[in-house]
Amino acid sequence: xxxRPGSAGALFFAAVIAVTALGPLTLHxxxxxxxxxxxxxNASLATLQLAISLAxxxxxxxxxxxxxxxxxxxxxxxLLAGLTLFVIGSxxxxxxxxxxxxxxxxxxQAAGAACGTVIARAMLSDxxxxxxxxxxxxxxxxxxxxxxxxxxxxxxMLVHVFxxxxxxxxxxxxxxxxxxxxxxxxxxxxxxxxxxxxLTQLVRGNLQVLRLPGFYVYALFLGLGxxxxxxxxxxxxxxxxxxxxxxxxxxxxxFLFIPFGYFLGSLACGWLGGRFRAHxxxxxxxxxxxFWVVTMVIWVSLxxxxxxxxxxxxxxMTMGGGISTPHAQAAAISRAGNLAGTASGMLVFMQWACxxxxxxxxxxxxDGTPYPALAVxxxxxxxxxxxxxxxxxxxxxxxx
Numbered sequence: 092x093x094x095r096p097g098s099a100g101a102l103f104f105a106a107v108i109a110v111t112a113l114g115p116l117t118l119h120x121x122x123x124x125x126x127x128x129x130x131x132x133n134a135s136l137a138t139l140q141l142a143i144s145l146a147x148x149x150x151x152x153x154x155x156x157x158x159x160x161x162x163x164x165x166x167x168x169x170l171l172a173g174l175t176l177f178v179i180g181s182x183x184x185x186x187x188x189x190x191x192x193x194x195x196x197x198x199x200q201a202a203g204a205a206c207g208t209v210i211a212r213a214m215l216s217d218x219x220x221x222x223x224x225x226x227x228x229x230x231x232x233x234x235x236x237x238x239x240x241x242x243x244x245x246x247x248m249l250v251h252v253f254x255x256x257x258x259x260x261x262x263x264x265x266x267x268x269x270x271x272x273x274x275x276x277x278x279x280x281x282x283x284x285x286x287x288x289x290l291t292q293l294v295r296g297n298l299q300v301l302r303l304p305g306f307y308v309y310a311l312f313l314g315l316g317x318x319x320x321x322x323x324x325x326x327x328x329x330x331x332x333x334x335x336x337x338x339x340x341x342x343x344x345x346f347l348f349i350p351f352g353y354f355l356g357s358l359a360c361g362w363l364g365g366r367f368r369a370h371x372x373x374x375x376x377x378x379x380x381x382f383w384v385v386t387m388v389i390w391v392s393l394x395x396x397x398x399x400x401x402x403x404x405x406x407x408m409t410m411g412g413g414i415s416t417p418h419a420q421a422a423a424i425s426r427a428g429n430l431a432g433t434a435s436g437m438l439v440f441m442q443w444a445c446x447x448x449x450x451x452x453x454x455x456x457x458d459g460t461p462y463p464a465l466a467v468x469x470x471x472x473x474x475x476x477x478x479x480x481x482x483x484x485x486x487x488x489x490x491x
Contacts, residue, residue, distance in 0.1 A: 106276040107214055109269050110170065111231050112238035113177060113207035114150060117200055118143070119238070120262055121184075122328050123247035123342055124255035131255065134190040140454035142194050143325055144447045146201035151443030153205035158213065158436020166210050166217070167279045173206025174270040181266055185259035200262070205439070212435040216424050217280035230357065238350075244343030251340050300427055300434045305485050309423035312373065312478045314441035316412055319384065319471030321446030323405050326453045326464035334459070335396055345402040352406030356413020369418040370486035376415025377472075377479035383407035384472040388465050395461060408472065415479070445471075 122143075129139050153173075161169045180200025187193035215227050249257040301307055331337045331345065356376070363372065387404030394400060420438060427434035449467050456463040 102276050103218075103278070106272055107211045108231055109272060110174075110207040110277075111211040113174070113204045113266070113269060115238040116242050116262065116265065117150075117177070117204040118146060118324070119242040119346075120246040121197075121255075121258050122324065123243060123332075124250045124258045125328055126332055127250055127255040128190070128193065132187075132190040132193065137454065138190055138194075140325065140451065142190075142197050144451035144454070145194060146197045147321065147443050147447035147450060149198050149201040150205040151440045151447060153202045154209045154436040154439040154443065156436070157206045157209045158433040158439075159430075161210050161213055161281065162430055162433055165279050165281050166214050167273075167277055170206050170210045170273060170277065171270065173203045173210075174266065174273060176200075176203025176206075178263060178266040178270060179203070181259050181263040185256055185263060196259075203266075205443070209436045209439050212420065212424060212438075214277075214280045216427075216435070217282070230361075243346040244340070247338075247340045247343035251338070300430055300437050303423075303426045303434075305482075306423050306426055306434070306437075308478060308481050308485065309373075309419045310438055310441040312377070312419050312475055312482060313416065313423075313438055314445035315471050315475035315478060316377070316380070316416065317442035318445035318449035319380075319468045319475070320405075320409065320412065322449040322453050322464060322467045322471065323401075325450030326457070326461070327401065329457070330401065330461050330464065331398055334461075335398055337398060341398075345398055348402040348406030349409050352408070352410040353413040356410035357417070358413075359410075360414050360417050363414070368486070369422045370482050372418040373415045373422075374479045374483050376411040376413070376418075377476045378411075379414065380408045380411025381472040381476045383411065384469050388469055391461055391465060401461070408468075419482075 125139055125142070128134065128142075157169055157173060177200055180196050180198070180203055183196030183199060184193055185196075187196055211231060215231065245261065246258050249261060301310075327346075328342065331342050337345070360372065360376075367375075383404045387400060387408075390400040390404065391397060423438055424434045449471060453464045453467050456467075
Protein backbone atom coordinates (compact mmCIF):
# COMPACT_ATOMS: atom_id res chain seq x y z
CA UNK A 92 0.00 0.00 0.00
CA UNK A 93 1.47 3.33 -1.04
CA UNK A 94 1.88 6.18 1.34
CA ARG A 95 -0.96 8.21 -0.14
CA PRO A 96 -2.74 6.58 -3.03
CA GLY A 97 -6.03 7.80 -4.36
CA SER A 98 -7.97 4.90 -2.87
CA ALA A 99 -7.56 1.83 -0.68
CA GLY A 100 -8.91 -1.69 -0.86
CA ALA A 101 -12.40 -2.58 0.25
CA LEU A 102 -11.12 -4.94 2.96
CA PHE A 103 -8.90 -2.22 4.38
CA PHE A 104 -11.81 0.22 4.46
CA ALA A 105 -14.11 -2.37 6.08
CA ALA A 106 -11.53 -3.03 8.79
CA VAL A 107 -11.14 0.71 9.46
CA ILE A 108 -14.91 1.05 9.81
CA ALA A 109 -15.04 -1.89 12.25
CA VAL A 110 -12.24 -0.39 14.34
CA THR A 111 -14.00 2.99 14.36
CA ALA A 112 -17.23 1.39 15.63
CA LEU A 113 -15.51 0.02 18.73
CA GLY A 114 -15.80 3.24 20.76
CA PRO A 115 -19.56 3.74 20.35
CA LEU A 116 -20.04 0.01 20.82
CA THR A 117 -18.36 0.33 24.20
CA LEU A 118 -20.81 3.02 25.31
CA HIS A 119 -24.13 2.26 23.69
CA UNK A 120 -24.29 -1.51 23.96
CA UNK A 121 -24.29 -1.24 27.75
CA UNK A 122 -26.64 1.75 28.14
CA UNK A 123 -29.92 -0.26 28.10
CA UNK A 124 -28.41 -2.60 30.70
CA UNK A 125 -27.69 0.08 33.31
CA UNK A 126 -31.08 0.01 35.08
CA UNK A 127 -30.69 -3.78 35.49
CA UNK A 128 -27.08 -3.37 36.67
CA UNK A 129 -28.22 -0.76 39.20
CA UNK A 130 -30.76 -3.20 40.67
CA UNK A 131 -28.53 -6.29 40.56
CA UNK A 132 -25.39 -4.69 42.03
CA ASN A 133 -27.19 -2.28 44.41
CA ALA A 134 -25.58 0.80 42.88
CA SER A 135 -26.70 4.39 43.26
CA LEU A 136 -27.57 6.45 40.19
CA ALA A 137 -24.52 8.67 40.72
CA THR A 138 -22.21 5.64 40.96
CA LEU A 139 -23.76 4.11 37.88
CA GLN A 140 -23.33 7.37 35.98
CA LEU A 141 -19.63 7.03 36.76
CA ALA A 142 -19.56 3.91 34.59
CA ILE A 143 -20.56 6.16 31.67
CA SER A 144 -18.60 9.34 32.35
CA LEU A 145 -15.43 7.52 33.51
CA ALA A 146 -15.47 5.47 30.31
CA UNK A 147 -15.70 8.62 28.20
CA UNK A 148 -13.05 10.42 30.25
CA UNK A 149 -10.73 7.42 29.97
CA UNK A 150 -11.19 7.37 26.21
CA UNK A 151 -10.47 11.07 26.10
CA UNK A 152 -7.10 10.90 27.85
CA UNK A 153 -6.11 7.63 26.18
CA UNK A 154 -6.43 9.29 22.78
CA UNK A 155 -3.71 11.76 23.76
CA UNK A 156 -1.37 8.78 24.06
CA UNK A 157 -2.53 6.64 21.14
CA UNK A 158 -2.17 9.41 18.56
CA UNK A 159 1.48 10.33 19.27
CA UNK A 160 2.42 6.67 19.80
CA UNK A 161 1.01 5.78 16.38
CA UNK A 162 3.04 8.61 14.83
CA UNK A 163 6.21 7.17 16.38
CA UNK A 164 5.71 3.39 16.59
CA UNK A 165 3.33 2.88 13.67
CA UNK A 166 -0.45 2.57 13.49
CA UNK A 167 -0.71 -1.22 13.46
CA UNK A 168 1.10 -2.26 16.69
CA UNK A 169 -0.61 0.47 18.72
CA LEU A 170 -4.01 -0.49 17.33
CA LEU A 171 -3.53 -4.19 18.14
CA ALA A 172 -2.46 -3.36 21.70
CA GLY A 173 -5.58 -1.25 22.20
CA LEU A 174 -7.89 -3.93 20.83
CA THR A 175 -6.35 -6.47 23.20
CA LEU A 176 -7.05 -4.15 26.14
CA PHE A 177 -10.66 -3.82 25.00
CA VAL A 178 -11.19 -7.59 25.03
CA ILE A 179 -9.63 -7.90 28.51
CA GLY A 180 -11.82 -5.11 29.89
CA SER A 181 -14.96 -6.68 28.39
CA UNK A 182 -14.17 -9.97 30.12
CA UNK A 183 -13.75 -8.18 33.47
CA UNK A 184 -17.15 -6.48 33.05
CA UNK A 185 -18.74 -9.79 32.06
CA UNK A 186 -17.75 -11.52 35.33
CA UNK A 187 -17.81 -8.51 37.70
CA UNK A 188 -19.53 -9.37 41.02
CA UNK A 189 -19.54 -5.75 42.29
CA UNK A 190 -20.14 -2.32 40.86
CA UNK A 191 -16.53 -1.37 41.74
CA UNK A 192 -15.07 -4.17 39.63
CA UNK A 193 -17.53 -3.36 36.85
CA UNK A 194 -16.37 0.27 36.78
CA UNK A 195 -12.75 -0.95 36.69
CA UNK A 196 -13.62 -3.21 33.77
CA UNK A 197 -15.24 -0.27 31.98
CA UNK A 198 -12.04 1.69 32.57
CA UNK A 199 -9.89 -1.01 30.92
CA GLN A 200 -12.45 -1.53 28.15
CA ALA A 201 -12.58 2.19 27.38
CA ALA A 202 -8.78 2.54 27.48
CA GLY A 203 -8.61 -0.08 24.77
CA ALA A 204 -11.53 1.20 22.69
CA ALA A 205 -9.98 4.67 22.48
CA CYS A 206 -7.48 3.41 19.93
CA GLY A 207 -10.14 2.82 17.28
CA THR A 208 -11.30 6.27 16.24
CA VAL A 209 -7.88 7.91 16.64
CA ILE A 210 -5.91 5.42 14.59
CA ALA A 211 -8.67 4.96 12.02
CA ARG A 212 -8.62 8.68 11.16
CA ALA A 213 -4.82 8.71 11.12
CA MET A 214 -4.79 5.71 8.74
CA LEU A 215 -7.21 7.51 6.44
CA SER A 216 -4.95 10.57 6.40
CA ASP A 217 -2.03 8.27 5.51
CA UNK A 218 -3.86 6.58 2.65
CA UNK A 219 -6.14 9.20 1.06
CA UNK A 220 -5.32 12.50 -0.58
CA UNK A 221 -6.37 15.72 1.07
CA UNK A 222 -9.08 16.22 -1.56
CA UNK A 223 -10.77 12.93 -0.63
CA UNK A 224 -10.06 12.95 3.11
CA UNK A 225 -13.21 14.81 4.20
CA UNK A 226 -15.47 12.45 2.24
CA UNK A 227 -13.73 9.32 3.56
CA UNK A 228 -13.82 10.61 7.15
CA UNK A 229 -17.52 11.30 6.60
CA UNK A 230 -18.17 7.70 5.59
CA UNK A 231 -16.16 6.29 8.49
CA UNK A 232 -17.68 8.72 10.99
CA UNK A 233 -21.09 7.56 9.80
CA UNK A 234 -20.12 4.11 11.10
CA UNK A 235 -19.17 5.81 14.37
CA UNK A 236 -22.77 6.99 14.74
CA UNK A 237 -24.55 4.14 12.96
CA UNK A 238 -22.89 1.63 15.34
CA UNK A 239 -25.28 2.67 18.15
CA UNK A 240 -28.18 1.84 15.81
CA UNK A 241 -27.07 -1.75 16.12
CA UNK A 242 -25.61 -1.59 19.63
CA UNK A 243 -28.54 0.01 21.47
CA UNK A 244 -31.29 -2.32 20.17
CA UNK A 245 -28.94 -5.30 20.50
CA UNK A 246 -28.12 -4.34 24.08
CA UNK A 247 -31.78 -3.90 24.92
CA MET A 248 -32.67 -7.26 23.39
CA LEU A 249 -29.82 -9.09 25.14
CA VAL A 250 -30.93 -7.70 28.51
CA HIS A 251 -34.56 -8.55 27.74
CA VAL A 252 -33.84 -12.15 26.66
CA PHE A 253 -30.90 -12.99 28.95
CA UNK A 254 -29.48 -10.54 31.51
CA UNK A 255 -27.08 -7.60 31.61
CA UNK A 256 -23.97 -9.81 31.57
CA UNK A 257 -24.87 -10.97 28.06
CA UNK A 258 -24.13 -7.44 26.88
CA UNK A 259 -20.48 -7.74 27.89
CA UNK A 260 -20.27 -11.30 26.58
CA UNK A 261 -21.32 -9.96 23.20
CA UNK A 262 -18.77 -7.11 23.45
CA UNK A 263 -16.03 -9.65 24.19
CA UNK A 264 -16.90 -11.70 21.11
CA UNK A 265 -17.13 -8.66 18.82
CA UNK A 266 -13.85 -7.27 20.15
CA UNK A 267 -12.08 -10.58 19.54
CA UNK A 268 -13.40 -10.71 15.95
CA UNK A 269 -12.26 -7.13 15.24
CA UNK A 270 -8.85 -7.91 16.75
CA UNK A 271 -8.45 -10.98 14.55
CA UNK A 272 -9.61 -9.07 11.47
CA UNK A 273 -7.14 -6.26 12.14
CA UNK A 274 -4.27 -8.74 12.42
CA UNK A 275 -4.98 -10.12 8.96
CA UNK A 276 -6.43 -7.14 7.06
CA UNK A 277 -4.67 -3.99 8.23
CA UNK A 278 -1.18 -3.16 7.01
CA UNK A 279 1.06 -0.49 8.43
CA UNK A 280 0.19 2.86 6.80
CA UNK A 281 2.57 5.19 8.63
CA UNK A 282 5.51 5.25 6.17
CA UNK A 283 7.23 8.22 7.81
CA UNK A 284 7.29 7.68 11.59
CA UNK A 285 8.30 10.63 13.76
CA UNK A 286 11.53 9.99 15.73
CA UNK A 287 11.46 10.08 19.51
CA UNK A 288 9.37 7.92 21.83
CA UNK A 289 9.62 9.47 25.28
CA LEU A 290 6.96 11.17 27.38
CA THR A 291 8.50 14.57 26.63
CA GLN A 292 8.05 14.01 22.91
CA LEU A 293 4.42 12.94 23.44
CA VAL A 294 3.65 16.14 25.31
CA ARG A 295 5.60 18.24 22.81
CA GLY A 296 3.72 16.71 19.90
CA ASN A 297 0.33 17.54 21.42
CA LEU A 298 1.42 21.12 22.17
CA GLN A 299 2.77 21.47 18.64
CA VAL A 300 -0.57 20.40 17.20
CA LEU A 301 -2.49 22.82 19.41
CA ARG A 302 -0.34 25.68 18.07
CA LEU A 303 -1.32 24.96 14.47
CA PRO A 304 -3.25 27.92 12.98
CA GLY A 305 -6.97 27.48 13.56
CA PHE A 306 -6.65 23.94 14.93
CA TYR A 307 -7.96 24.69 18.42
CA VAL A 308 -11.08 26.36 16.97
CA TYR A 309 -12.02 23.18 15.10
CA ALA A 310 -11.22 21.11 18.20
CA LEU A 311 -13.50 23.28 20.34
CA PHE A 312 -16.25 23.07 17.74
CA LEU A 313 -16.08 19.26 17.70
CA GLY A 314 -15.94 19.11 21.50
CA LEU A 315 -19.06 21.20 22.00
CA GLY A 316 -20.95 19.23 19.37
CA UNK A 317 -20.03 15.98 21.08
CA UNK A 318 -20.89 17.47 24.47
CA UNK A 319 -24.52 17.99 23.49
CA UNK A 320 -24.72 14.56 21.88
CA UNK A 321 -23.34 12.70 24.91
CA UNK A 322 -25.39 14.78 27.32
CA UNK A 323 -28.46 13.40 25.59
CA UNK A 324 -27.07 9.85 25.57
CA UNK A 325 -26.32 9.98 29.28
CA UNK A 326 -29.82 11.20 30.14
CA UNK A 327 -31.86 9.23 27.58
CA UNK A 328 -31.97 5.80 29.33
CA UNK A 329 -33.21 7.39 32.56
CA UNK A 330 -35.71 9.70 30.83
CA UNK A 331 -37.14 7.06 28.54
CA UNK A 332 -36.96 3.84 30.61
CA UNK A 333 -37.49 5.18 34.13
CA UNK A 334 -39.55 8.38 33.74
CA UNK A 335 -41.59 7.53 30.64
CA UNK A 336 -41.88 3.80 31.44
CA UNK A 337 -40.63 2.54 28.08
CA UNK A 338 -38.98 -0.89 27.81
CA UNK A 339 -35.32 -1.39 26.91
CA UNK A 340 -36.43 -2.80 23.55
CA UNK A 341 -38.52 0.34 22.84
CA UNK A 342 -35.54 2.49 23.80
CA UNK A 343 -33.47 0.66 21.20
CA UNK A 344 -36.09 1.23 18.50
CA UNK A 345 -36.44 4.95 19.22
CA PHE A 346 -32.65 5.23 19.22
CA LEU A 347 -32.69 4.48 15.48
CA PHE A 348 -33.65 8.12 14.86
CA ILE A 349 -30.13 9.17 15.86
CA PRO A 350 -27.92 7.14 13.50
CA PHE A 351 -30.45 7.58 10.69
CA GLY A 352 -30.15 11.34 11.10
CA TYR A 353 -26.38 11.18 10.98
CA PHE A 354 -26.55 8.90 7.94
CA LEU A 355 -28.62 11.53 6.11
CA GLY A 356 -26.14 14.19 7.20
CA SER A 357 -23.25 12.14 5.85
CA LEU A 358 -25.01 11.75 2.51
CA ALA A 359 -25.57 15.49 2.40
CA CYS A 360 -21.91 16.02 3.33
CA GLY A 361 -20.73 13.87 0.44
CA TRP A 362 -23.15 15.48 -2.02
CA LEU A 363 -22.53 19.09 -1.00
CA GLY A 364 -18.87 18.81 -0.05
CA GLY A 365 -17.63 19.42 -3.58
CA ARG A 366 -19.85 22.46 -4.01
CA PHE A 367 -19.03 24.36 -0.83
CA ARG A 368 -15.91 25.04 1.21
CA ALA A 369 -15.19 23.46 4.58
CA HIS A 370 -16.06 26.52 6.68
CA UNK A 371 -19.40 26.86 4.88
CA UNK A 372 -20.28 23.22 5.63
CA UNK A 373 -19.29 23.66 9.27
CA UNK A 374 -21.49 26.73 9.60
CA UNK A 375 -24.48 25.15 7.82
CA UNK A 376 -24.35 21.98 9.91
CA UNK A 377 -24.07 23.85 13.21
CA UNK A 378 -26.99 26.19 12.46
CA UNK A 379 -29.14 23.24 11.36
CA UNK A 380 -28.33 21.34 14.58
CA UNK A 381 -29.04 24.37 16.80
CA PHE A 382 -32.42 24.91 15.13
CA TRP A 383 -33.53 21.38 16.00
CA VAL A 384 -32.25 21.62 19.56
CA VAL A 385 -34.38 24.73 20.09
CA THR A 386 -37.30 22.87 18.52
CA MET A 387 -36.78 20.00 20.96
CA VAL A 388 -36.79 22.33 23.95
CA ILE A 389 -40.08 23.90 22.86
CA TRP A 390 -41.68 20.57 21.92
CA VAL A 391 -40.78 18.82 25.19
CA SER A 392 -41.90 21.86 27.18
CA LEU A 393 -45.34 21.43 25.60
CA UNK A 394 -45.40 17.61 25.82
CA UNK A 395 -42.99 16.33 28.47
CA UNK A 396 -43.76 12.64 27.88
CA UNK A 397 -43.14 12.70 24.13
CA UNK A 398 -40.42 10.16 23.34
CA UNK A 399 -40.70 11.07 19.66
CA UNK A 400 -39.81 14.69 20.45
CA UNK A 401 -36.62 13.63 22.22
CA UNK A 402 -35.34 11.23 19.58
CA UNK A 403 -36.61 12.86 16.39
CA UNK A 404 -35.10 16.24 17.26
CA UNK A 405 -31.86 14.66 18.46
CA UNK A 406 -31.73 12.68 15.22
CA UNK A 407 -32.02 15.91 13.26
CA MET A 408 -29.36 17.45 15.49
CA THR A 409 -27.00 14.61 14.56
CA MET A 410 -27.87 15.20 10.91
CA GLY A 411 -26.37 18.65 11.33
CA GLY A 412 -23.34 16.96 12.87
CA GLY A 413 -23.09 14.65 9.89
CA ILE A 414 -22.88 17.70 7.64
CA SER A 415 -20.30 19.65 9.64
CA THR A 416 -18.17 17.15 11.57
CA PRO A 417 -16.26 15.46 8.70
CA HIS A 418 -15.21 18.82 7.28
CA ALA A 419 -14.10 20.12 10.67
CA GLN A 420 -12.07 16.94 11.28
CA ALA A 421 -10.48 16.94 7.83
CA ALA A 422 -9.63 20.65 8.00
CA ALA A 423 -7.95 20.17 11.38
CA ILE A 424 -6.06 16.94 10.59
CA SER A 425 -4.83 18.16 7.20
CA ARG A 426 -2.94 20.93 9.00
CA ALA A 427 -0.82 18.43 10.96
CA GLY A 428 1.34 16.79 8.27
CA ASN A 429 3.24 13.83 9.73
CA LEU A 430 1.61 14.45 13.12
CA ALA A 431 -1.76 13.29 11.81
CA GLY A 432 -2.08 10.69 14.57
CA THR A 433 -1.40 13.30 17.25
CA ALA A 434 -3.91 15.68 15.67
CA SER A 435 -6.52 12.94 15.43
CA GLY A 436 -5.93 12.05 19.08
CA MET A 437 -6.32 15.65 20.18
CA LEU A 438 -9.62 15.98 18.31
CA VAL A 439 -11.00 12.77 19.80
CA PHE A 440 -9.78 13.90 23.23
CA MET A 441 -11.83 17.06 22.92
CA GLN A 442 -14.88 15.09 21.83
CA TRP A 443 -14.70 12.50 24.60
CA ALA A 444 -13.63 14.96 27.32
CA CYS A 445 -16.48 17.33 26.56
CA UNK A 446 -18.83 14.37 26.28
CA UNK A 447 -17.79 13.09 29.70
CA UNK A 448 -18.03 16.56 31.24
CA UNK A 449 -21.51 17.36 30.00
CA UNK A 450 -22.87 13.83 30.53
CA UNK A 451 -21.71 13.94 34.16
CA UNK A 452 -23.12 17.44 34.53
CA UNK A 453 -26.54 16.18 33.44
CA UNK A 454 -26.34 13.43 36.08
CA UNK A 455 -25.37 15.93 38.78
CA UNK A 456 -28.17 18.43 38.12
CA UNK A 457 -30.89 15.87 37.28
CA ASP A 458 -34.17 16.65 39.07
CA GLY A 459 -36.51 13.99 37.71
CA THR A 460 -37.53 16.06 34.67
CA PRO A 461 -36.00 16.37 31.18
CA TYR A 462 -35.28 20.08 31.57
CA PRO A 463 -31.71 19.96 33.00
CA ALA A 464 -30.62 17.71 30.14
CA LEU A 465 -32.33 19.98 27.61
CA ALA A 466 -30.60 23.02 29.07
CA VAL A 467 -27.15 21.42 28.78
CA UNK A 468 -27.81 20.25 25.21
CA UNK A 469 -29.04 23.72 24.21
CA UNK A 470 -25.97 25.41 25.71
CA UNK A 471 -23.68 23.06 23.78
CA UNK A 472 -25.54 23.57 20.50
CA UNK A 473 -25.65 27.36 20.71
CA UNK A 474 -22.00 27.57 21.82
CA UNK A 475 -21.00 25.29 18.94
CA UNK A 476 -22.76 27.64 16.53
CA UNK A 477 -20.86 30.59 17.99
CA UNK A 478 -17.56 28.76 17.43
CA UNK A 479 -18.63 27.97 13.86
CA UNK A 480 -18.99 31.71 13.33
CA UNK A 481 -15.32 32.06 14.37
CA UNK A 482 -14.40 29.37 11.83
CA UNK A 483 -16.13 31.39 9.11
CA UNK A 484 -14.45 34.62 10.22
CA UNK A 485 -10.99 33.00 10.19
CA UNK A 486 -11.61 31.51 6.75
CA UNK A 487 -12.64 34.90 5.32
CA UNK A 488 -9.60 36.60 6.82
CA UNK A 489 -7.32 33.93 5.32
CA UNK A 490 -8.90 34.21 1.89
CA UNK A 491 -6.77 36.08 -0.71
